[in-house]
Amino acid sequence: SRLPSYLKGPTPSSWILGNQSDWALSEAGEANGRWKAQYGAVYKYFGCFGDEYLVLNDANALAYIMKGQATSYLLDKSLREFLRLVTGEGLNWAEGSNHARQRRLLSPAFNTSFIKSLVPTFASVGSRLVAQWNKRIDSEGVDGAWDVDAFHWIELITTEALGLTAFGVKFGSLEGEEHPLQKAYAGMISASFSRPSKLSIVIGAAILRIPAWIVHHIQRLPLPGLTKLKEAQRIGHKFANELMAEKRRQLESNAQVEDRDFITVLVRAGEKNQRGNLESMSDMEIYNNLTTFWIAGFETSANVTAFALIELARNPHIQQRLSSEVLNILGTAADRDLSDGLTADELERMPYLEAVLNETLRCHAPIHSGLFRAAADDLIPLSTPIQTETGTVDRIPIRAGQCVLGSIDGLNKSEEVWGPDATEFLPDRWLGRETKQIDPSKQTGGIYANLATFGGGPKACIGYRFALLEVSVFIAIIIRDFEIALSPPDWQLWSDGSFIGTIPMEKGRWLGGGQCPLKIRRRQGKFDAVVLGTAPLR
Numbered sequence: 179s180r181l182p183s184y185l186k187g188p189t190p191s192s193w194i195l196g197n198q199s200d201w202a203l204s205e206a207g208e209a210n211g212r213w214k215a216q217y218g219a220v221y222k223y224f225g226c227f228g229d230e231y232l233v234l235n236d237a238n239a240l241a242y243i244m245k246g247q248a249t250s251y252l253l254d255k256s257l258r259e260f261l262r263l264v265t266g267e268g269l270n271w272a273e274g275s276n277h278a279r280q281r282r283l284l285s286p287a288f289n290t291s292f293i294k295s296l297v298p299t300f301a302s303v304g305s306r307l308v309a310q311w312n313k314r315i316d317s318e319g320v321d322g323a324w325d326v327d328a329f330h331w332i333e334l335i336t337t338e339a340l341g342l343t344a345f346g347v348k349f350g351s352l353e354g355e356e357h358p359l360q361k362a363y364a365g366m367i368s369a370s371f372s373r374p375s376k377l378s379i380v381i382g383a384a385i386l387r388i389p390a391w392i393v394h395h396i397q398r399l400p401l402p403g404l405t406k407l408k409e410a411q412r413i414g415h416k417f418a419n420e421l422m423a424e425k426r427r428q429l430e431s432n433a434q435v436e437d438r439d440f441i442t443v444l445v446r447a448g449e450k451n452q453r454g455n456l457e458s459m460s461d462m463e464i465y466n467n468l469t470t471f472w473i474a475g476f477e478t479s480a481n482v483t484a485f486a487l488i489e490l491a492r493n494p495h496i497q498q499r500l501s502s503e504v505l506n507i508l509g510t511a512a513d514r515d516l517s518d519g520l521t522a523d524e525l526e527r528m529p530y531l532e533a534v535l536n537e538t539l540r541c542h543a544p545i546h547s548g549l550f551r552a553a554a555d556d557l558i559p560l561s562t563p564i565q566t567e568t569g570t571v572d573r574i575p576i577r578a579g580q581c582v583l584g585s586i587d588g589l590n591k592s593e594e595v596w597g598p599d600a601t602e603f604l605p606d607r608w609l610g611r612e613t614k615q616i617d618p619s620k621q622t623g624g625i626y627a628n629l630a631t632f633g634g635g636p637k638a639c640i641g642y643r644f645a646l647l648e649v650s651v652f653i654a655i656i657i658r659d660f661e662i663a664l665s666p667p668d669w670q671l672w673s674d675g676s677f678i679g680t681i682p683m684e685k686g687r688w689l690g691g692g693q694c695p696l697k698i699r700r701r702q703g704k705f706d707a708v709v710l711g712t713a714p715l716r
């Protein structure tokens with residue numbers, strides 16, 4: 179064993195499978211929670227073919243690893259090559275000085291005031307969803323209630339929002355239209371999800387053992403999956419190139435072009451840099467990053483939106499409290515059309531909305547773990563020392579090449595950090611909470627609200643403000659206009675965590691993707707909701 183012998187962990191079922199099927203086939207974070215309770219916050223487990231993983235559920239250890247990303251705790255080389263096949267050499271793929279350079283050049287697209295200016299765009303998309311749902315209630319509803327698997331619709335609003343804010347393009351998918359760029363990106367993600375069998379877990383692990391240099395050359399092979407991926411990329415790239423050329427023409431002829439999307443902001447920043455003789459991003463780099471934002475920002479935000487709606491549907495008292503707040507600030511559907519009126523300032527006046535969103539991000543982090551490889555021998559500091567037979571250990575020695583798994587879910591549900599009710603969904607814990615006052619030994623290094631959900635350090639999620647505002651707008655708009663309940667009422671959530679993502683599904687029913695089955699009804703207005711209360715929908 180390369181890891182110190184005092185680290186404990188589960189016994190592998192076999193050399194081929196290790197503990198991997200237990201990890202991949204239990205609910206997201208479940209195996210980790212069990213092993214953490216048994217072996218401590220820092221333990222080891224075996225992946226396929228005897229690969230040993232160091233698992234960290236310790237705040238200081240996670241903060242340390244995240245700080246070292248981009249230089250000393252890196253993405254596995256083969257995995258990184260696979261990533262390059264999909265996103266090209268964008269921010270997620272980049273390391274070291276290239277990463278720092280790209281991050282600097284992308285900063286104009288992620289500054290707070292620009293991201294806040296996207297709120298009306300998110301609101302326009304949310305309002306289009308509301309219009310469609312109202313139509314369905316009228317045409318397909320029974321006694322004013324309509325059963326819908328909202329997951330598909332959430333995917334549509336998330337892609338519409340990305341289309342408008344990244345490329346400035348309206349796809350029209352909510353209204354039944356199909357757009358080539360949206361289709362190209364769907365092809366790149368090829369969303370079809372299937373729960374892995376033990377055999378596919380082993381095959382997956384074997385594929386990841388293909389040396390990076392071979393993966394690098396795989397792209398030349400005429401494999402069917404790759405041909406489809408390349409075709410999707412060709413269409414996406416051509417489209418983006420035409421858009422960038424058009425933006426450039428517009429900017430040359432009229433400096434008043436509004437910055438309403440990333441492509442405009444990045445093309446403008448590039449032109450400015452060139453005039454000032456600063457280095458700028460090439461069109462290829464801009465395109466690779468727009469693709470990166472799509473891959474990083476689509477399923478993550480969609481899954482959080484779905485988890486939030488599921489929690490609101492199964493906790494009617496939380497839903498009612500949220501609807502009261504939202505109706506007080508935004509008025510009823512009859513008072514006000516939100517298709518372009520909602521602002522970031524209004525969102526800031528809804529602390530309970532923020533609490534519900536934060537609690538969703540804590541309990542249902544859409545990426546439940548981060549996997550790294552140590553670039554050099556190192557010592558990882560701990561918040562809570564480990565007691566061994568020979569003494570106390572406050573740093574774990576590791577060797578270059580060691581796989582390290584930071585459990586985002588484990589830190590988000592750590593009793594040490596969040597208290598004894600850490601596994602319960604309780605938005606109230608956020609009201610009046612000041613992140614700055616948290617004891618340093620309980621700080622995870624997370625970029626937002628001491629949550630590990632968006633990562634931390636130099637490679638922390640660049641899109642977290644975007645995601646927070648986007649999901650807040652969607653939830654506020656849906657809850658203002660509809661009462662939601664689970665349908666059927668006894669629907670049981672299964673948070674699938676087969677890969678690094680967490681996807682809402684029904685226990686025992688794998689339908690090939692996320693699920694969010696709701697019964698929706700028009701909300702009867704402010705008076706009913708606030709004063710009388712509405713009977714929970716069943």
Ligand code: HEM
Pocket residue numbers: 244247269270271281470471472474475476478479482543544545548630631632633634635636637638639640641642644645
């Ligand atoms: C709720 C939604 C989201 C979650 C939970 C999420 C989570 C994450 C996490 C965990 C990482 C890795 C952080 C680390 O290694 O420390 C990451 C990176 C990243 N995210 Fe997000 N993300 C979300 C939405 C978005 C959106 C909307 C965008 C873009 C518009 C985006 C763009 C990125 C990019 C580009 C990276 C790579 C950053 C780098 O390597 O420097 N994400 N995200």
